[in-house]
Amino acid sequence: MEKKYRIIFHIDLNAFFASCEMAEDAKLLKIPLGIGGRRERGVLTTANYVARKFGVKSGMNSIEAKRLCPKLLILPVNFDLYHKYSKIFFDLLSEYSDSIEKGSIDEGYLDMTDLSDEVHPLDIAKEIQERLYKEHKLPVSIGIAPNLFLAKMASDMKKPLGITVLRKRDVEEKLWPLPIEDMYGIGKKTYPNLKLIGINTIGELVNYQNIKKLKLVLGNRTEEFVAKGRGIDNKIVDPHRHVESKSIGTSSTYSTDIHEYQDVLAKLVLLTKNVVNRLIDDDSIIKTISIQVRYNDFSQINRSKTLDFYTDNFYEIYQVVEQLYDDNQGDLPIRLLGVSLANIKDNINNFRQIDIFSVSKEKSKEERVLNMLNNINEAYGSSIIEKGVKKRKNPKK
DNA sequence: TCTGGGGTCCTAGGACCC
């Protein structure tokens, strides 16, 4: 029998980074906890609910957070730990459906339409929530709805540990009163423009009469947002979306601005080393290299170059990074530098012709970069560099 | 109290090929 509506779950881990730390160490359960940078320019990526009572929230400058809540404990981000719990989370979800789409490290969509008529979706949601909390100490909020957009909006309505059902017929009552900035996809640049034309809630967006004016603000996505506001979203749960990452990058905001060319290069070497290590760990190769430079007035440039071959070679990649910087040097002091790699593919059958006559030339360039690395090592006493000389894992397959 | 770091997707113009 054909069902009239799909049944989609959106499952969202509450205060995920903080919850992982608390799952690891029960002593953290009752104290205000934030995760993020502890230095002058650091901000919190998240905070537990004890800290939130003091007004502490994600995105907040760490010093301001400390002022609001002097007893706040701030731990540095620990991605290895979060990946471990993320895997636990998705493994458990996979017991309930084959149709799972990873939204990000801490949220997923499940298509539960094929659920037997004997079981109620709400009971399954309760079971998932209880198991994650009891077996793994992970609190989640769950939204149940006929499509992905409504499920996403629903999971946000009750936090932490909420379960919210949002049916098509509930849209006018439950969705339309929400402030427009709470709509998924409307961010901090767009919502002031919507307010300017008199739209303050999702309902006001849906019922806006002057479509031409609306298109000036929302552009090509106007129809999409209006449909979503009406509770219509035909996107399917796609297990293949977001399985392979499309880029690997790292960036760093420095506690004091960088003025000297040589200092910039030293930072770029470190950043490049870091991303190339991750690339090699991943057994992947890339052909697009980008740098990001943010100046102290917060203006920013991004520059990229696509090679006509794939590589995972540090020296080759670093040469491009340095070239991109050299070609685009600005006058302002630098606050942030970033390096990222895109156009990624698996490192299998990457046969490349090597021009033996250029090898000696390349050698001398390699030596120059190696010297930079050694100098940085001496200056910082850092272990990052050594870590980078690790061996390639066995190729896949 | 000045504003992190990891990403994805979209747009628009230009190069280049057919």
Add this chain to the structure above:
DNA sequence: TCTGGGGTCCTAGGACCC
């Protein structure tokens, strides 16, 4: 000669999300 139009890739920038 003064010139089209589709497709694809590259580059830069912007917006958004967690």
